[in-house]
Ligand SMILES: NC(=O)C1=CN([C@@H]2O[C@H](COP(=O)(O)OP(=O)(O)OC[C@H]3O[C@@H](n4cnc5c(N)ncnc54)[C@H](OP(=O)(O)O)[C@@H]3O)[C@@H](O)[C@H]2O)[C@@H](O)CC1
């Protein structure tokens with residue numbers, strides 16, 4: 001499903017109203033679902049402060065505050081830009097229903113509130129016109145200061161106040177959110193690369209009467225919008241059906257990359273995982289691998305030919321290769337008959353040898369921006385969205401371009417933006433784990449685009465869940481922590497609980 005423009009969102013609202021929905025029913029439904037989505041995302045209740053403008057975005061926020069207080073145990077309070085009598089009639093009604101008579105007159109003092117402190121940005125929604133004006137810009141600055149100096153987190157309602165939700169253009173005072181809960185549909189401008197610095201992670205709050213399919217070629221990876229990967233395994237399922245994953249990874253210098261890829265394949269649902277690694281690294285890799293992984297030391301990747309597997313993963317931690325390994329790796333990638341994830345040093349190998357002609361629709365390429373620039377130096381002047389489309393069409397492969405807003409596409413397909421993840425993932429090894437998860441999903445029969453999109457979502461979600469553990473922080477989060485929470489991420493995908 002493509003993301004929507006504001007005009008398409010308003011058309012969806014008109015169509016819902018033509019079907020008999022009232023404005024208030026839509027706002028109540030949106031606000032209640034929003035409140036529950038926030039309550040699940042921030043599972044430890046503390047103090048939540050709703051920052052209110054005067055439009056319906058404030059109305060959604062008021063309803064969500066009620067849900068967070070009554071169903072999730074948060075202390076709820078309000079900071080308002082305008083006196084209640086200047087707000088829209090529906091906002092006044094929702095304010096009454098919340099029953100908070102006295103809003104905060106000063107910024108919440110982090111010393112006096114129950115922690116954690118969560119700020120809901122309900123200053124502006126789709127009724128935004130131009131850059132933030134007073135009194136909203138002062139409240140936006142206050143939120144920013146609380147985030148930067150007092151450990152507050154910010155959840156934006158529908159969009160970060162100050163952004164243009166059609167173009168992604170950011171005005172100077174735009175609120176910087178940790179996560180943005182988009183009401184009903186993903187908003188086109190919020191998926192653009194420039195917007196990710198203020199939206200944070202993204203979530204879609206499912207509001208069925210407002211669901212619309214936009215004309216944009218940009219979609220979002222979320223359980224609300226993608227209809228696969230939700231069914232339980234059949235009761236008589238066996239490991240052969242979960243698939244055999246073969247991984248060619250590691251070297252004396254990079255043993256961990258191989259271990260993480262294998263761990264990703266295991267936690268991602270692979271049935272039988274065999275890790276092939278240079279013989280010189282075998283003892284070290286085997287000692288660090290989970291016991292479920294079969295580890296084979298090889299002298300030459302040609303030893304893998306003729307073996308039976310359902311997906312192949314190549315590249316993590318292979319390092320610099322001699323001529324024999326280079327030639328064999330090219331051969332393995334070119335001749336593969338199963339879906340094959342090409343990552344890290346295998347991508348560098350293709351860039352160095354210029355052999356992009358060996359790529360086809362069986363390949364899933366997973367470059368980070370540096371690797372992508374090496375593969376496609378001529379595309380550096382294009383936006384990320386434009387560059388992935390051009391490159392995927394050029395090589396006919398599936399492409400996952402990593403980043404805070406990871407993109408997934410394939411030849412002649414829409415571009416999907418991942419919605420999960422956190423800056424805590426900026427640590428070496430997160431990509432190796434992801435590669436292994438993709439290998440497992442492919443072995444389970446997902447299409448290349450499904451496997452890449454779901455795996456990016458799962459790794460990002462697992463990282464978010466890990467950060468709710470009190471002993472972890474953005475600074476301390478490691479790929480091995482993320483792997484521990486892949487199971488919880490699968491549960492959230494299946495139940496669309498994020
Ligand atoms: N669409 C749907 O189906 C549903 C939508 N829903 C929700 O409603 C939200 C949209 O609500 P909305 O239309 O009331 O607009 P919203 O942004 O809250 O306020 C606009 C007010 O702000 C002001 N203002 C504008 N720009 C400004 C600026 N730069 N700086 C300062 N002030 C500025 C402007 O005041 P004015 O300038 O006109 O005096 C205007 O009065 C939407 O995002 C979603 O959350 C849900 O309830 C479910 C159904």
Ligand SMILES: Nc1ncnc2c1ncn2[C@@H]1O[C@H](COP(=O)(O)OP(=O)(O)O)[C@@H](O)[C@H]1O
Nearest residue numbers: 368402403404421422423425428429430431432
């Ligand atoms: N700020 C961020 N927000 C969300 N995801 C991130 C962020 N930074 C990194 N990631 C994710 O972490 C992974 C890093 O991969 P990569 O750079 O290949 O690491 P490595 O090669 O060291 O394993 C990618 O999946 C990327 O999308």
